[in-house]
Amino acid sequence: MTLTSFGPANRIQRSPQTHPLTWRLRDDGEPVWLDEYQAKNGYAAARKAFADLSQDDIVQTVKDAGLKGRGGAGFPTGVKWGLMPKDESMNIRYLLCNADEMEPNTWKDRMLMEQLPHLLIEGMLISARALKTYRGYIFLRGEYTTAAKHLNRAVEEAKAAGLLGKNILGSGFDFELFVHTGAGRYICGEETALINSLEGRRANPRSKPPFPAAVGVWGKPTCVNNVETLCNVPAIIGDGVEWYKSLAREGSEDHGTKLMGFSGKVKNPGLWELPFGVTARELFEDYAGGMRDGFKLKCWQPGGAGTGFLLPEHLDAQMYAGGIAKVGTRMGTGLAMAVDDSINMVSLLRNMEEFFARESCGFCTPCRDGLPWSVKLLRALENGEGQAGDIETLLGLVGFLGPGKTFCAHAPGAVEPLGSAIKYFRPEFEAGIAATSAAVVPPLARPIVVGA
Structure with a gap:
């Protein structure tokens, strides 16, 4: 899966200041390994977090930036981090990355893991430092075999460079990271079902409360975040809150950028990093190129199979949670699907x-x-x-x-x-x-x- 462009998209040069998630991508779609990643300012944010910021500073920065979960639910990340216990005696804690991505018509996390595995690792490293977690797991959809191979190689590279394991960057902080492939169940997108599956149990959701921040993996405090969410953390720490907030379009209540896409019988199906607040029409017409010749747009879903259908007249809605809510559904994962006029809705x-x-x-x-x-x-x-x-x-x-x-x-x-x-x-x-x-x-x- 490569990042594609059409129309205005091919006139926009991706840069660190406008495309924090994707500016490091290679044109040939090959993975960005450690040497290249560090040459592109990789792990600079992690070094800043370890050298200059306290753990509470990191949590507050993410909270001030207004980062929200990118898996579909949209819960404020900093608030979620703040739920982790402050009691220093609770020294066994876990950070769990939800990389199960089983939502039909959604493939954004796959692209990040296959092509920018170190971005996810750096995001988890900074997050682990903030949350005082000593061990992390990437719970990966079993079918993502290429992502598993690339993540495992990146983990080994980071270990060899002293960026994972014991006494990271001379700080005295230890963090181990493991890639865990799941058996393939959609319900594992629910964080407590994911926790049960990681423990070797049936993937049933748990009753809440207690929430994972109090009782999670093996009964210990646990924070669960989505791949794309964690990949936003390095840019926020590296470039600051005000810059991050400035990325979104006017009118958007959500901050930063979002991986968005369009599938279906469009001329240019693909995935793009765009600012929150871009209209669905711009995404559909300027980036996806509109419908293929001979097909007419009947309706569309804004973010995966679990979101409601919208009509062509709804394309002027802004792509952020509140903007899509105004026309009657949820933004979900932000990867839209076009339904053409040949499809019977039943x-x-x-x-x-x-x-x-x-x-x-x-x-x-x-x-x-x-x-x-x-x-x-x-x-x-x-x-x-x-x-x-x-x-x-x-x-x-x-x-x-x-x-x-x-x-x-x-x-x-x-x-x-x-x-x-x-x-x-x-x-x-x-x-x-x-x-x-x-x-x-x-x-x-x-x-x-x-x-x-």
Whole structure:
């Protein structure tokens, strides 16, 4: 996966001051190993953090910069770091990098790990210093075999250079880092399910509280951050809060840059580092090049399969959490998918819900039973065998599986695209109701009224 460009993108020279995540990338797509990384100012921020900043200074800097989680949830990173205990007697702590990246239509973390493995390692090293964690794990999606190979080589290079292991940079601080490949479960994107899997347990989410900052890996304080989140840390420490905040476009409430992309039948599918606040239209037209000849944009998702569908008229929304919320969904991972006019929405949603139903851990009833129920109804509608009331039942499931109704966020993310698809394309769902279906809604398929 290489960083691609189209239109205005190929007239922009990536630089440390405008593209903190990607300016070091090689044009040939090969990994940037230690010597080259250090020649490009690599580990300078880590040296600054160890020499000039206290651990509390690092946490406060990240908090002041307004860095938010880049995995989809968008929780403030500095606030999360601040939840780690201050008690010095709790000297066994862990830093866990969520590199499971199982969200369909998302591949941003893969690019960073395959081509800039030392950027992630430096981000984890600074974070470990701030959090006083003596051991870190990169929990990697098992299918990312190239990323695993490159990360393991980079870890060995960093060890040999005295940047990992004992007495790092003569500071007396020790930090070991391990690459751990998972067995491939979408639910491991939830941090406590990831922790369970790392421990060798079934990947079920845990009840919270206690939160991982108090009771995490093997019962010890643990901080879990996403790959892209951790890769932002060196630039924030190296270049400062005000510079980082200045990167975003006017109107954006989020700071810094974001890896964004577009997939689907666009002319130039790809991945780009762009400032928060860029409009989706600019991303779609100027970078992705618009739709291929012969295809028309029907709708789009702003950030992975777990985000709601939007229409072409929503392309003027700004790409930041609040900007996408204004048009009715979430930004998610920031990698958008274009749906062309040849796609039947019932078939698309049936395919999506099959994935989400299969990936449910099965712990809570609404998710375990509700998602397969939605698949059954969607399959009937897809085959023209739907019954009167099926659409109302689907909408009822959207309500029953929504935020706060299930043990974790898996089911709410699964039904968000379903609810939006029915909202915007209901006639396509109605077309799947059999002509022989009774006009009266059967008792078992009557609309579910949430909160009645």
